[in-house]
Amino acid sequence: MATDVRTQKGLGVTLRKDPWWLEPLFYQCLFGGFTVYATWAALNPYGPNGQHYYEWGPYLSPMFSPFFNPAWLHKLPALLATPALLVLWAPAGFRGTCYYYRKAYYRSVFLDPPGCAVGEPCAKYEGETKFFIFQNIHRYFFYVALIFIFILSWDAVLALMWPINGIGPDNGSAEGPKQFGIGVGTLVMALNAYLLGGYTLGCHAFRHLVGGGLDFLRVKKNHPVRFILWRFVTKLNERHMQWALVSMLWVGFTDFYIRMCAMGVWHDFHISLFPFLNSIGHVFGGSN
Amino acid sequence: MGKVHLRVYRGNSEGGQLRDYEVEAEEGMVVLDVIHKIQATQSSDLACRWNCKAGKCGSCSAEINGKPRLMCMTRMNEFKEGEVITVMPMKTFPLMKDLATDVSWNYEVNKKIPPFTPVEGAVWQWEQEDADRVQEFRKCIECFLCQDTCHVLRDHDKMTKFAGPRFFVRTASLEMHPLDALDRTELLKQEHGIGLCNITKCCTEVCPESIHITDNAIIPLKERVVDKYYDPLRILWNKILGK
Amino acid sequence: MSDSYQSFEYDVLVIGAGGAGLRAAIEASAAGCKTGLVCKSLLGKAHTVMAEGGIAAALATVDSRDSWQQHFVDSMIGGNLGNHWRMAQIHAQQAPDRVRELEKWGAVFDRTTDGKGNINVRHFGGHTYKRLAHVGDRTGLELIRTLQDKGVHSGIDVHMECTIYALLKDGDRIAGAYGYFRETGRPVLFKAKSVVVSTGGIGKLFFINSNSWECAGDGFALSYLAGAELCDMEYIQFHPTGMVWPPSVRGILITEGVRGEGGVLKNTKGERFMFKYIPPKYQGKYAETEAEADIWFKKVVIDGVKEDTVTERKPPELMSRDVVARALWNEIKEGRGTEHGGVFLDIATRRSAEDIKKKLPSMYHQFKQLADVDITKVPMETGPTCHYMMGGVKVDPETQMSNVPGLFAAGECAAGMHGSNRLGGNSLSDLVVFGKLAGEHAAIYAKKLKDFPKVDDAQLKGLNKEMNQPFENQNGEVSYKILANLQHIMEKGAGMFREEPTMEQCLKDLEGLKERVKKVTAEGNRMFNPGWHVALDLRNMLAVGEAIVRAAKERKESRGGHTRTDFTGYSKEFAKKRVVVRKKGAGMEVIREDLPQIPKELEEELVNAHMLKPEILKQLRGEA
Ligand SMILES: Cc1cc2nc3c(=O)[nH]c(=O)nc-3n(C[C@H](O)[C@H](O)[C@H](O)COP(=O)(O)OP(=O)(O)OC[C@H]3O[C@@H](n4cnc5c(N)ncnc54)[C@H](O)[C@@H]3O)c2cc1C
Ligand code: SF4
């Protein structure tokens, strides 16, 4: 029976009546939008006069941190000669192999499946056994991501160090001593580090490594610390999707904020903190 | 209370079609009640499975308006008045008749999982916190809705290569049992094809027992497979330790 | 449509894959017998899966005072001494081992939180101490899944969705069973040296019940028709707390755990009425004022104080089911019930929303999803529902064999263990204790036989004709209609309250149904045809219904699950009798038999240990 609804297969075949296609569409837009922005931002580190768009005073965009700008980079074709190239592989690899993102893009990009109980193109399917077997490397990206939490937190700390001599024409901090201050950008960067921490520490691979890989009893009896850690990671893991999406958007926004300040479109509010501490700040940033 | 309109699949292994039924509604009805009423008053040979009518046995699985669900836990007042509600048998399994499908494949898979085997000299004292993780998996009522919805089985028919979410849950309940002595990682990777799962979580979405199938069973098991087969440092480390 | 049957041979054939059947099959198979297991549903869906509260065993992990003796006494008092004492004793003695064995097979029971991590136990009606090992409120699921997984790995052949229609005999002794596969409708013959029936209960005979469709009393009828004696058929447990609203969920069980966790019963006037209904046998054991009950509740349930150190007594909501069900019924009858014919069961004002969701998750969901009621905010409506059959096939306590050689029975369809009223949690333990014994002795019996008993082909032909009859019948009624009539007739004639005239009428009505059943018509063909299945079940249900009513007429007193408005109170004469029903010619014969009594030494021992009060014995024996 050709019209038997039960045996029909193929893309989009379903009896679901709700707008199931909204979800893949939403993620296509979201991920598509973010990828476009991130690529554009990464490839445009400099303004027309060579001024930096990736920093503004003490602020450094997370897409360019840790900042390296070796000479050989500039031997590459102009389009690729961006310091972001040396950075972005890590978060991209981490997120690209993250269990949550895998779910999201298998569904919305590969339509495998486009929705639950919705038919898909019945092409050859091998799941994560052939091509996608590389996803198993995820935990190594996690190790790298762990370092990134420290780097980005340190960036947020450095974003408290304001140059007394103001901001130079290239948008970097001018030479000279520093003083403690806090700006909206500092908060944006701190929040970025926090969100990234929440996302990274809720990683499934981490959950496995801290305790999940053990058969529990031994965790409780022999590894009280790992048990507590496992519980903590599990708590974060329950909201891994939320952490993943919000932290991703916030990375984009942090870059955007700094870029806007650097372009002079937005004005960053900041105030001096603890004037009495400035002498320390002086010592701290003095060598710069 | 007016009438409700159901469109039920009638057929057998050779094929079938949807048939329309109109039934007098009563307060608080679930879809299974309507099916029973159809049996009692219109088609006494309409085949469907059920036992408990309280979401505890996992017999009455079907696809209601395209969504895999338990008929006994789907209330009629969820639907708009006058809406035509489609009730289909589970798609992934061969049809026996009407709403009853042949789920025997699942029982075959289960047999391949080595049963619980206690460690030698086990002391049967362990903490609730340890039990919690395993108990989540043991809530499974074997409704097979997750199997039905999983695209690896539903669209790609990998019955011979893939055990399906239900049996990852089962394996997890054994693998994570603190007093179990066996290691089923190889089975998971090879015969049960856990690599075929692309963690798209449809199983979790349909599970009537709200078991976090993907997050708590499949992914942790995948990580155990990584430990054993894909993580070079880990493999080296285990070699050094002589494990 | 072919009458050619498929055929299998087993040393031991187990009918029914609930807890009892699975346990029996595991045991028979372990004894080296080729074992077959048949069930009407898929494996793992049997009614046992619905059990919630727990499995009773004197593990003494929480209250060190507990012992098999106390469990034995509680079961006997709960059963109003209607129990076969020896079965109750075996049960109490062996239950702890059976529970620990389940754990070794992979069951994960809730643990104690005293740092030791033993199996945790909870309170249930009629048990002196905390005694029910449990897994949240899904203990039955844990039990059946554990046994199922053990079973499929011990070489048992399982035939799912296969209904046994008749037991076969070779002369006096059992020879096998005949039935049909539900999917194809094709007949199937099982030749067997011994047969264990463990087909569960009879709930579907009553309109308001907590049981699954499988509980149509098949095992009782099959055994009865094969010449086995049934006893205690008048003892039916009506559970006090079934859902009453909306109509489609009427009867579905609200676990006793709700009361165990502190839930209280109130009428529409807001009174906690249970204090009015403490019967003499429980006097002094339960709190007499709300204040006292509340202190106990606070200490034991909320603060987790060890019960042995608490001087207050527990709330009367925790008395045995027969007592609570009658109290409820009385409140409703006297006009203090809700408009839907129930009373209130309130946990919302007693525990925090969080606690309720954690301790009673499936109750929370059941009400939320089925009745749109949030039990953390408002009280539940509840009324009695037919729940459990205490009576059944009369068996030897040590071997579980019936009077038909080679025919064994275990689980809900065997009689004796629970007397006139079953305590909560005593059924799951009954299943594993007596399931094991039945399997063991069925294997011993089978091993003694050299050859398979003979099966009579003419008899099979006759059975084929009977099974086909609904398709031959023209213009009869659909089976569902007769089923609904039957349920109402039973509800009226043999429900919670019984009296001579209504039972007379009930018997007449059942006769009338018999005629209608002869003409029952099935549409379609034999492929997975529920209308036809019910048509065949009706024969069994009518036989069981008749046995219930006849037994109930015979017992002219009130005891436990058998309450007569024309004979209230215990009678001295009936205290020492059990009512036996058996087939005689084409009719049913009812006789009174002596009920074995607790041996004097044991009784004295228990009295001396202050477990058993002589006054209570006297009173239950109708001597007070
Ligand atoms: C809602 C609810 C809650 C309960 N909670 C508890 C509790 O907390 N604690 C407790 O101890 N008890 C509890 N009970 C009681 C207990 O669950 C049952 O008494 C017990 O499960 C019966 O088990 P069984 O093995 O005898 O039969 P069942 O589990 O009823 O199994 C019967 C088996 O026989 C098969 N069968 C029947 N007829 C045929 C036939 N003709 N041919 C082939 N196969 C057949 C069925 O398919 C099924 O596999 C509860 C009962 C209910 C309804
Ligand atoms: S998460 Fe894996 S097992 Fe679950 S439905 Fe998706 S592919 Fe199937």
Ligand code: SF4
């Ligand atoms: S895991 Fe959930 S969906 Fe799958 S069979 Fe078990 S209860 Fe059903």
Ligand code: FES
């Ligand atoms: S799983 Fe998402 S970060 Fe590792």
Ligand code: FES
């Ligand atoms: S009938 Fe048991 S889950 Fe629906």
